[in-house]
Amino acid sequence: MSDDDLFARLRSYEGCPAASGTGRYPVNTAMIGHWCEVMGHSDPGPAHGGPAAIAPPAMLQAWIMPGPAGADAPGAGRSAAYGELLALLDAAGCTAVVATDCEQEYLRPLRPGDVITFDSVIEQISPRKTTSLGTGHFVTTRTEIRANGEPAATHRFRILKYHPQPTADASRRPRPVVNRDNAGFWEGVAGSRLLLQRCTACGRLRFPWGPGCPDCGSDRWGTEEASGAGTVHSYVVVHHPPHPAFAPPYAVGLVELAEGVRMISNITGAGPADLRIGMPVELEFARAYGPGDAQQLPFFRARRQDAP
Template sequence: MSEHEERPRPGYEERLQAFTGRELRPLTPAQDPVNQPMIRHWAEAMGDTNPVYTDAAAARATGRTGVVAPASMVQAWTMRGYAATVAPPSPSAPGGFDALVALLDEGGYTSVVATDSEFTFLRELETGDHVAVRETVESVSAEKRTALGTGRFVTTLKTYTDRDGATVATQRWRTLRFRPAPAAPPDAVPAPRPRPAVNRDNAFFFEGAERHRLLIQRCTGCRTLRHPPGPCCPGCGSLEWDTVEASGEGRVYSFVVSHHPRHPAFTSPYLVAVVELAEGTRLVTNLTGVAPDDVTIGMPVVLDWLTAAHDPTLPVFRPAPTEAP
């Protein structure tokens, strides 16, 4: 903590560690019981075609009494829902979640990022089960230095129970509450980008990029294009290959807007996209020259090149020019 930052009041560590074992969320029932429509929506969204989630006969054939919910869906039943998310905050129980956040804010740990989640499942949930959840603090770590900033790992334990009070699952949830690192001065030299792992299978790709050529690996046996590069054709198994140069045209197949974790070489937020090339292969890349809110699935894009001193030349994509009517 710098000398200009406000220091927490005396006894801070003791007050923070006193949260260990404290209940953050009292036993809270889910808004709805486990039901088939929500299971179906979840399975479709996840692409999970296991029939025990949607077909009662198929579930009974496995020894179950009927359809069951996917195990990892247990958290979804107890989520607050949209209305509670946008409603004005209501006072929490004394010493609960809001009190812990306020105490962490006092220490300067005003930013948060989830780090990991560990589930233990004790039994499958069936339609008609009504789940409830209770959350307690398991531990608050000593101060740690991380790439995001100095902070503390807060681990809580969520216990999911059925209507009889029997535990059906537990979830150990860990977040990092940290002090955001100071922004670099405007005239600071940009940090180098992470270096790609270049090997014998993909060296041609990066060598082509240095010459502003987007090369795609092609099997010389079945003529199938593939990316990312590899030693063996996934179609026919041939080890023989050559390359073709892509036209540089494509469409956005999918994309994400990356906010965390922050990296000094990137200006956050930034766009990471899967671009489907005109040749049929797909490439993970960055989108430039467009605001996140203006990106759409299927948007036409064209090849551009990211070239910076001391960094490898990499292909990026920008929106394709629109034709005049």
């Protein structure tokens, strides 16, 4: 299908319903108070209750947003037309999505007890655009929001459905900075050994390498080889910003070694959606800069019996 034919099909969905329904919960002081606390308002005032309490205007979308079940949650009401539109974009290779912006117009305050209903339409679909993420189409929906049947707000929400950038170029991966404080660590890596520092004054094991002990300040230390066993202490899945050496989405993990120190590394052997806090991992060394380059890096792989 040519770009012109695809765009014509996409535009045929403009004006079609996108969603409709009723907010899962009426406007209530508990959610208002929680929102204010999360946003750093130490004294939300009337938001804690009373006839004068109102919901902060920027909280508008919270009353109609579906829960973890997404489009299938009670009250979400996504239309068949919107599902068809997304499927058409997926089939065209625009499999990734990112929210780009929203616009809100407030017509009246929302007060505790208000029952929120909404109707959303597919307002506009852009021609194919090229962005730093990849090429794709911007999809704008317009939602009319009512409180107890009265017009309360208009909400426009825009996403980009795009074709992800091509495969990463490993040769462009940033190289480690080697200096006199960490040269011993990188010598160990070259020999497929993960070396940690041990303070000889107080016994503190530390990573990353440094010239002095963060506990006692001593500059006397020795090395100890890590066993390579560890668990995922935390992780993030990176979608943006793009980097030519990495193909998003990819996971960056904070691994807690069996010795008790933590280090940041890529997690391999499991997809980003399969990672879990506490997942056992094991150390491996691999060349990371393409064919013909002897430089290797330490990685952590999900243990085979735990990997999907």
